[in-house]
Amino acid sequence: xxxxxxxxxxxxxxxxxxxxxxxxxxxxxxxxxxxxxxxxxxxxxxxxxxxxxxxxxxxxxxxxxxxxxxxxxxxxxxxxxxxxxxxxxxxxxxxxxxxxxxxxxxxxxxxxxxxxxxxxxxxxxxxxxxxxxxxxxxxxxxxxxxxxxxxxxxxxxxxxxxxxxxxxxxxxxxxxxxxxxxxxxxxxxxxxxxxxxxxxxxxxxxxxxxxxxxxxxxxxxxxxxxxxxxxxxxxxxxxxxxxxxxxxxxxxxxxxxxxxxxxxxxxxxxxxxxxxxxxxxxxxxxxxxxxxxxxxxxxxxxxxxxxxxxxxxxxxxxxxxxxxxxxxxxxxxxxxxxxxxxxxxxxxxxxxxxxxxxxxxxxxxxxxxxxxxxxxxxxxxxxxxxxxxxxxxxxxxxxxxxxxxxxxxxxxxxxxxxxxxxxxxxxxxxx
Amino acid sequence: xxxxxxxxxxxxxxxxxxxxxxxxxxxxxxxxxxxxxxxxxxxxxxxxxxxxxxxxxxxxxxxxxxxxxxxxxxxxxxxxxxxxxxxxxxxxxxxxxxxxxxxxxxxxxxxxxxxxxxxxxxxxxxxxxxxxxxxxxxxxxxxxxxxxxxxxxxxxxxxxxxxxxxxxxxxxxxxxxxxxxxxxxxxxxxxxxxxxxxxxxxxxxxxxxxxxxxxxxxxxxxxxxxxxxxxxxxxxxxxxxxxxxxxxxxxxxxxxxxxxxxxxxxxx
Numbered sequence: 001x002x003x004x005x006x007x008x009x010x011x012x013x014x015x016x017x018x019x020x021x022x023x024x025x026x027x028x029x030x031x032x033x034x035x036x037x038x039x040x041x042x043x044x045x046x047x048x049x050x051x052x053x054x055x056x057x058x059x060x061x062x063x064x065x066x067x068x069x070x071x072x073x074x075x076x077x078x079x080x081x082x083x084x085x086x087x088x089x090x091x092x093x094x095x096x097x098x099x100x101x102x103x104x105x106x107x108x109x110x111x112x113x114x115x116x117x118x119x120x121x122x123x124x125x126x127x128x129x130x131x132x133x134x135x136x137x138x139x140x141x142x143x144x145x146x147x148x149x150x151x152x153x154x155x156x157x158x159x160x161x162x163x164x165x166x167x168x169x170x171x172x173x174x175x176x177x178x179x180x181x182x183x184x185x186x187x188x189x190x191x192x193x194x195x196x197x198x199x200x201x202x203x204x205x206x207x208x209x210x211x212x213x214x215x216x217x218x219x220x221x222x223x224x225x226x227x228x229x230x231x232x233x234x235x236x237x238x239x240x241x242x243x244x245x246x247x248x249x250x251x252x253x254x255x256x257x258x259x260x261x262x263x264x265x266x267x268x269x270x271x272x273x274x275x276x277x278x279x280x281x282x283x284x285x286x287x288x289x290x291x292x293x294x295x296x297x298x299x300x301x302x303x304x305x306x307x308x309x310x311x312x313x314x315x316x317x318x319x320x321x322x323x324x325x326x327x328x329x330x331x332x333x334x335x336x337x338x339x340x341x342x343x344x345x346x347x348x349x350x351x352x353x354x355x356x357x358x359x360x361x362x363x364x365x366x367x368x369x370x371x372x373x374x375x376x377x378x379x380x381x382x383x384x385x386x387x388x389x390x391x392x393x394x395x396x397x398x399x400x401x402x403x404x405x406x407x408x409x410x411x412x413x414x415x416x417x418x419x420x421x422x423x424x425x426x427x428x429x430x431x
Numbered sequence: 432x433x434x435x436x437x438x439x440x441x442x443x444x445x446x447x448x449x450x451x452x453x454x455x456x457x458x459x460x461x462x463x464x465x466x467x468x469x470x471x472x473x474x475x476x477x478x479x480x481x482x483x484x485x486x487x488x489x490x491x492x493x494x495x496x497x498x499x500x501x502x503x504x505x506x507x508x509x510x511x512x513x514x515x516x517x518x519x520x521x522x523x524x525x526x527x528x529x530x531x532x533x534x535x536x537x538x539x540x541x542x543x544x545x546x547x548x549x550x551x552x553x554x555x556x557x558x559x560x561x562x563x564x565x566x567x568x569x570x571x572x573x574x575x576x577x578x579x580x581x582x583x584x585x586x587x588x589x590x591x592x593x594x595x596x597x598x599x600x601x602x603x604x605x606x607x608x609x610x611x612x613x614x615x616x617x618x619x620x621x622x623x624x625x626x627x628x629x630x631x632x633x634x635x636x637x638x639x640x641x642x643x644x645x646x647x648x649x650x651x652x653x654x655x656x657x658x659x660x661x662x663x664x665x666x667x668x669x670x671x672x673x674x675x676x677x678x679x680x681x682x683x684x685x686x687x688x689x690x691x692x693x694x695x696x697x698x699x
Contacts, residue, residue: 297528328528362487367524369508370484370517371538371590377509385533416548 004029009126009221010249010278012307014101014343022305022337025276027126027247030189030219033161035133041166043140043150052141054167057199058114061229061255065112079106105345109314114255120195120225121249121278127223130195133163137197140166142174142204149177151396156218158188167197170204172229179395180210182243183402184218193221200232202256208236209395213402214243215409216271221247230256230285239390240267240275242406251280254288254319265294268386269302269334270410277306279323283349287318294325297382298334305337312342312349320350327357330379384411435500437462437630438483438516438598443494445482452478452489454655460598465624465631465644467666470652471674476634477521479652480600484518485511499597513542515597519587519604525575531586532556532570535593545594559592562622563615581612588619598630599623605640617643638670653681 011024078094083106098106108117120127131137142148156162170176182192192214200206206226214220220243226234240246252261261281269275281290292308310321323340342351360378368378387407394400407414436459443456452475460466468476482489483496485508495504503511526534535556539545547555560567565585575583584604591599604616617640623629633641646663651674658677659665 295528326527361524363524364526366486366488366508367520368526368534370512370520371534371594372509372512372542373537374507374509377537381529381533381537384537385529388530388533 003031004129006126006129009122010247010276010307011123012278012339012341013280013309013311014341016339022307022339024123025247025305027219027221027245029129029161029191032159033189033191034159036156036160036162037133037135037164038155038157038160038162039134039164040153041138041140041150042153044148047140047142047148047150049139049141052139052169054139054169054197054199055115057169057201058118058227061227062114065114065255069112075110080110083107083110105313105343109345114227114253117253117282118197118225118227119251119253119280120197120223121251121280122195122221122223122247123249126221126247126249127195130163130193130221130223131165133161133193134165134195137165137167139169141169142171142176144171144201145173146171147175149179151179151181152194153181153183153398154192154194155182156184156186156190156192158186158190158217160186161191163192164194165196166194168206169199170201170206170232172202172204174201175205176207178206178208179399180208180222181399181402182210182212182214182220182222183399184214185405186215187217189217189219191219191221193223195223196225198224198226198234200226200228200234200259202229203231204229204233206232206234208234210236210238210248211390211394211399211402212240212243212246212248213399213406214246215406216242216244216273218243219245221249223249224251226250226252226261228252228254228256228259228261228285230258232256232259234261236261236263238263238265238267240265241387241390241403243273245274245276247276247278249278251282252290253282253284254290254316255284256288257285258287259285260289262290263292265292265296266386266390267294267296267304268383269296269298269300269304270383271300271302273300273302275302275304275306277304277308279306279308280311281309281321282311282313283316283319283321284313285319286316288316289319290321292323296326297328297330297386298336299330299379299383301331301333301335303335305339307339307341308353309341309343310351310353312344312346312351314345316346317348319346320352322352324353325355325357327355328382329357329359330382332359380411384414387411387414436460437499438632439497440483441495441497443482443496444492445478445489446492447478447489451492452655453482456494456657458650458657460630460632460648462597462630463628464647465633466648466650467641467646468632468634468650468652469636469669469674471636471678474652475655476636476652477602478655480518480602480632480634483600484508484516512594512596517591517594517596517599519591519599519601521603521606523575523583523587525573525578527573527576529574530571531574534574535570535590538590538594542594556589556593559589562592563588563619565589580607581609581615584608584612585615585619588616591619591623592626595623595627596629597627598632600632600634602634603636604633605635605637613640616640620644636674638666641666651677653677654685656681
């Protein structure tokens with residue numbers, strides 16, 4: 001049987017030139033994998049609330065938005081006339097011609113339909129495959145004002161495909177700490193993935209930490225979609241360290257006023273590994289804020305593409321979106337693509353992007369050489385530093401052990417060097 | 432001086448971008464000695480430190496560098512370090528993404544007698560940091576990033592004490608430091624000498640750092656040439672008179688050489 005190929009994964013909302021080959025990515029799921037759901041969810045039983053659903057949370061938000069809109073003045077902008085097909089050729093000279101993307105964006109804005117606008121980072125087809133692997137979607141929900149935590153672990157053995165699908169609903173004023181581990185030590189092809197739909201209620205706090213620590217034989221897809229109500233705050237930490245091919249997709253709808261998302265991505269690719277990221281942040285609420293910070297190290301002949309789109313939609317007055325990336329190309333054979341995009345249909349907003357991409361500079365190499373490090377050792381230092389940081393900041397011991405296992409595979413005596421014990425605990429903090 | 436110097440630079444000529452910077456340098460440093468290399472700005476002092484360490488920016492056109500009985504003229508910089516040479520930078524570089532502790536750990540890996548297990552390593556580094564009045568929080572920070580000038584120099588001293596080289600070249604480690612930081616650098620040099628009895632080559636154009644140091648030999652460099660060598664008595668003389676006379680002599684010598692060359696051309 002041939003490998004299953006899923007196209008248009010991690011697609012940018014507003015594509016650029018096709019020949020640049022960075023609009024999206026195709027993912028090949030290795031042939032003949034056995035579907036096996038190896039997913040563990042560690043959460044208090046109170047979080048399994050049968051009467052709460054992601055759709056229900058969106059519907060409640062929609063009701064409030066519709067009620068607020070009923071009092072708003074009628075929108076008579078020419079863009080709207082153009083998109084809704086009420087144009088009559090040259091009779092209306094102010095009516096602009098819209099691209100397919102613009103038409104879709106204006107119609108979405110006009111409909112203001114939270115459920116229809118909902119998206120995740122990897123796209124519909126890939127998400128459908130992840131849902132198929134998971135077989136079902138449990139809901140974890142916090143109580144209003146409550147505090148909770150949950151850990152989700154997805155793994156697979158060689159020859160298996162395993163996926164998780166979860167809905168998360170954080171009630172108003174609640175706090176939820178989530179950890180997600182996608183890990184497999186398989187030495188033959190395997191697939192692991194997850195898809196999360198997360199609703200962050202008014203004034204809630206959702207903190208998600210994701211660790212990808214699979215071996216270099218495993219394909220990994222990690223997908224999420226967020227909807228944020230008023231004053232909700234979400235932080236996401238993506239730590240992507242292992243996997244032959246990994247795709248990370250995240251889409252966030254900052255629908256509620258003053259909602260905020262902070263995304264901190266730390267990645268590493270070595271050998272022939274490939275990393276693919278797609279971040280889509282839609283600012284719809286007023287004075288919403290987003291920050292995307294990515295920091296990575298590429299070695300060997302690895303490849304990476306990171307797409308970051310900040311969409312400042314009409315009406316998001318006072319919104320601000322920032323994206324920054326720092327990439328260190330530790331070897332000459334790496335292939336790095338960084339695609340920051342800022343879409344804007346609102347005057348009173350700010351969008352910032354910046355990228356620092358560089359090799360280890362000659363003066364850095366000489367400095368390290370003066371302390372006895374060869375070029376190869378200096379490059380390996382960046383790799384080990386990334387792994388060490390990930391191990392020290394792992395959400396729990398099991399995830400730390402995964403990082404150490406990966407570290408030992410990449411760097412001889414990694415655990416010994418950094419004095420982690422067998423369980424992955426650091427015996428004594430340095431400071 | 433002992434018969435066989437630890438470091439021997441012989442007739443060293445080096446250039447960058449086809450411009451000769453060092454002209455026929457001779458320098459011998461015996462084990463346990465402290466030498467001072469002085470001279471005005473732009474004399475080539477730092478270049479000499481870098482060339483001894485094998486900076487690939489410079490080309491050695493002539494001459495040899497011998498260290499601990501081995502010709503290291505063609506040796507890579509990392510191997511010179513592992514042979515026991517150390518260069519402290521005037522402006523230490525920053526390496527974002529690499530915590531100082533990781534950098535230190537990588538330096539001692541594979542060095543006989545210096546390799547330590549994690550716990551021992553941390554204890555040792557903490558001891559050295561305390562000796563240098565250095566906040567140990569810096570150990571977890573990215574190397575040099577956001578460090579003040581004084582902190583960067585402390586990190587240089589920390590590495591000197593950790594690696595215990597046979598010979599250390601300190602390239603204007605005192606520049607831009609306040610009195611407190613200068614004290615820390617002096618303590619670092621003392622500690623190094625006490626712990627290892629290693630050799631020091633101190634590059635400076637400021638005599639203050641030398642006040643509490645027993646100096647064996649002073650070399651004055653002007654325009655890429657060593658123009659004077661003497662014992663420690665030269666330091667107060669330079670303190671009082673500066674480098675003007677050396678620069679004038681060097682200019683006259685260069686003028687004389689040019690005239691001689693011209694005369695030789697005319698004779699032909």
